[in-house]
Amino acid sequence: MAGVPGISLRGVSKTYRGRGADVVALKDMNLDCPPGSFTALIGPSGCGKSTAMRVALGLEDYDAGEVRIAGQAPATATASGITGVAFQDAALLPWRTVTRNIALPLEVLGRDPAHYSHEIANLIELVGLKGYEAALPGQLSGGMRQRVSIARSLITSPEVLFMDEPFGALDQIRRRQMNVELQRIWLETKSTALLVTHGIDEAVFLADYVVVMHANPGRVVEVIEIPFPRPRSDELYSTPEFHEMTDRIARVLHGQ
Amino acid sequence: MASDRSFWRSPALRNLLVLLAAWEVIGQLKLVAGGALPPVSAILARFWLDRADYPGHAAATVWSSTLGFLIGNALAIMAGVLFVLFPRLQRLARGVNIAVFALPAIAIAPILVLTLQGIAPRVVLAALGVYFVTMTATVVGLSQYDSRSADVVRAYGGGDWLVMKLVRLRGAIPDILGGLRIAAPNAVLGAILAEFGGGGRWGLGTYLLGSLGRGDPARLWGIGLMATLIAGLSYAVFALISARVLGSTRSVTLNTALPPGDGDANAPLALKIALALGAAALPFILWWAFIRLSGVPEMIAKTPWGVVDYLFIADTSAVARAKLGAALMQTLPITALGMVAGLGFAFLLAISSRMMPGFIRAFMPIALVTQTMPLVALTPLLVLMLGRGISVTLWITISVTFFPAFVLLMQGLQRVPQSVLDLPRAYGASAWKELRMVSIPAALPYLFAATRLTVPRALLGVMIAEWLATGTGLGNLLNQSRGYLDYGMIWTVASVSVLLSVAFYYLVLMVERRTLTRLGMQVVE
Structure with a gap:
């Protein structure tokens, strides 16, 4: 697989045909996520960043262009179990326990969850939920539910990991804690990661590349490389280099 | 729950006692x-x-x-x-x-x-x-x-x-x-x-x-x-x-995404x-x-054609039409009157319940219990108390429309968020103004739904009362035809009452769609 990009979108366009007005969600979008890299997709609401991720996952059709995940079409890649996904909302099934929610992708892929009990237990420990194996989502806090959803996204040992604002519903303090944890988990798994977010400091803290998008029509305006060494710690947030980087991205976001 | x-x-228990x-x-x-x-x-x-x-x-x-x-x-x-x-x-x-x-x-x-x-x-x-x-x-x-x-x-x-x-x-x-x-x-x-x-x-x-x-x-x-x-x-x-x-299996957060639309909207007209x-x-x-x-x-x-034959073609069709027409003239006005009274009463009580929530909380369980009382069993009791006059028919119609409408309206009003109710008050609106601006519009879709959904029950109530008590209208015609072995009439009354109820359902649905679309509201299923 050497040399094959983890995720690649080439000239992808998508238009939502509504009553009266058509909305161009994506126009001639190009995106390359090298294998093993962490890419953050950032932009204002409605710039098409979530659409781009849904297209890459095969959840939405697109009008033109080409999408490849590990060299395969999205539907083939997802059905072969090499991808993992975490959405903005934890989207847990309310009637399933933590363990059975984490096992859901296995059932969809037609694998026997019983063979994965060891992996599930490890993931529960990894996200710090030991002791909550039999809890229902309604008994967990918002942060705990998000951690279940992160564990669920990792159960297939994905080569490619998609995250759509996975911590969007959390407060700033929790978010920073979860970002540190997410980095630790990602460093252990060594997958190709694509994070959709509208938090600038979250993108800078986590990513190797920050891809900035603009709306109307949805398009990529600049790709910025983030050179900070890993593992990155909480102290990074207070350094002048970090602030310089966030200011630069903010300027690109505001079209300056 | x-x-x-x-x-x-x-x-509720105290009230029952x-x-x-x-x-x-x-x-x-x-x-x-x-x-x-x-x-x-x-x-x-x-x-x-x-x-x-x-x-x-x-x-x-x-x-x-x-x-x-x-x-x-x-x-x-x-x-x-x-x-x-x-x-x-x-x-x-x-x-x-x-x-x-x-x-x-x-x-x-x-x-x-x-x-x-x-x-x-x-x-x-x-x-x-x-x-x-x-x-x-x-x-x-x-x-x-x-x-x-x-x-x-x-x-x-x-x-x-x-x-x-x-x-x-x-x-x-x-x-x-x-x-x-x-x-x-x-x-x-x-x-x-x-x-x-x-x-x-x-x-x-x-x-x-x-x-x-x-x-x-x-x-x-x-x-x-x-x-x-x-x-x-x-x-x-x-x-x-x-x-x-x-x-504990209810969804813990609200889904803000729109539900997938009717995919058949652009199917060919044919x-x-x-x-x-x-x-x-x-x-x-x-x-x-x-x-x-x-x-x-x-x-x-009788097949569908058999009913058409009985009502329009056969030698006795004129007599049959006259009987049916006379029965309809007795049944329909009383059904309409009872429904209007029952729905109106439910509407008034539901919107004014905002002012006396304690009374409603105690009253709702009793309303739910009466909902389960089989109508056939209720009717003879009402006949005992009210006699065989027209009032018994009216009371039955009111009672079968009132309770479902009231329960539906209350459920609808309970879905109005407290903040929406508080907003007019925060600008010093009177209780009446609050009712007019929030509660009544919020209850409207449910009033329509209640009207549509109680039509068959109202017709059923009237026909049972007519059969058992008053000896008039469609219910009586059905009972008499059983006695005379007039099979054509039995099938005719059955199909006409179903058609009437379907027609009325669609009539209300049409008015409902027009009105609610104009007000930007959703039809309650």
Whole structure:
């Protein structure tokens, strides 16, 4: 697989045909996520960043262009179990326990969850939920539910990991804690990661590349490389280099 | 759920005790129609004397309603799943669904007794009583799934079937249980109506029919309360199950994504027209097939064409039309009047309940209990108290429209967020202004839904009253035609009452869509 990009979108366009007005969600979008890299997709609401991720996952059709995940079409890649996904909302099934929610992708892929009990237990420990194996989502806090959803996204040992604002519903303090944890988990798994977010400091803290998008029509305006060494710690947030980087991205976001 | 639980606590329990005490006093003093309302103690004493009769009759009713409940719900859930998987099938079946919903059970009870054997009429009527409720609950439950959970399944390459299996079916269970809860008393009502409509030796309906002539109020009350108890218990069983199942499995956050739209909106026009025509024709095709398959002689069992022939072509058609016309002129005005009064009363009480929430909380459980009282059992009691005049018909119509409308309106008003209610107040609006700006518009969609949904019940109530009490209108025509073996008229009354109820349903739906679209509101299913 050497040399094959983890995720690649080439000239992808998508238009939502509504009553009266058509909305161009994506126009001639190009995106390359090298294998093993962490890419953050950032932009204002409605710039098409979530659409781009849904297209890459095969959840939405697109009008033109080409999408490849590990060299395969999205539907083939997802059905072969090499991808993992975490959405903005934890989207847990309310009637399933933590363990059975984490096992859901296995059932969809037609694998026997019983063979994965060891992996599930490890993931529960990894996200710090030991002791909550039999809890229902309604008994967990918002942060705990998000951690279940992160564990669920990792159960297939994905080569490619998609995250759509996975911590969007959390407060700033929790978010920073979860970002540190997410980095630790990602460093252990060594997958190709694509994070959709509208938090600038979250993108800078986590990513190797920050891809900035603009709306109307949805398009990529600049790709910025983030050179900070890993593992990155909480102290990074207070350094002048970090602030310089966030200011630069903010300027690109505001079209300056 | 809150109302189910609060029933066992005060003040509902206290109100019940007060009600029973007042009942006893009024009964002892013979304050209502010279003893038509016997004291509770007299009803219990009579019940004790009749204790040998009850087990057999009650068991027969429970047996046939249980069978009907099982068969009807199995069909309803299967139909619901199919309708969700194949929306075009649902369009095709729309006519049948509406017809089943609008069927005034009393009109087809004699037909079923004519065409089927043994307890089959009871089972069929019980099954018809549950089908629409459960089918609708299944469709609603399966349609309102959490699109985010479905995305997770699809993101791993899962297709429609896996989404159905892992997300939608389990997610629909609370809705289906809610449907079963409402359907259970309907099954009991259907079985009793069929028992009452003829044949058989056992069953509470048969017992009621046999006891009507004796004019013993305590006996009639005993049967009525027994029927209510069975229906109420069946409701309670499912209320309990759904409270257990719901527990902690409700979605913990609100899904803000829009539900997937009607994918069939841009289907070719020809297909749409074909489906609409098919939907209108299908009930008649099924009717025709039912007659052919049951093998009942044509003289007794009329096909759709047979009814047209009877009403417009045969030598006696002029007489038949005159009879039918006269009956309709008696039935329709009283139904309309009763509905307007019942709905208006429910509307006023519901919107003013904002000012006296305590009273409503205590009143709701009693309203729910009366909902489970089988109409056939209620009517003779009202006749005892109100006599055989027009007022009994009016009261029945008011009561069958008032309670469902009130319950629906209250549910609607409870969905208005507190902040919306607080906003006018925060700008110093008076209570009246708040009502006018928030509560009344918020209740409007539910008033329309209540009107549409109570039409068949109102027609059923009027026809039962006419059959049992006043000797006028469609109900009486149906009863007389049974006596004269005028099969053509039986089928005619049955089909006309169904058509009327369907026509009225669509009329309200049309006005409702226009009005609510103008106000930017959603139609309540």
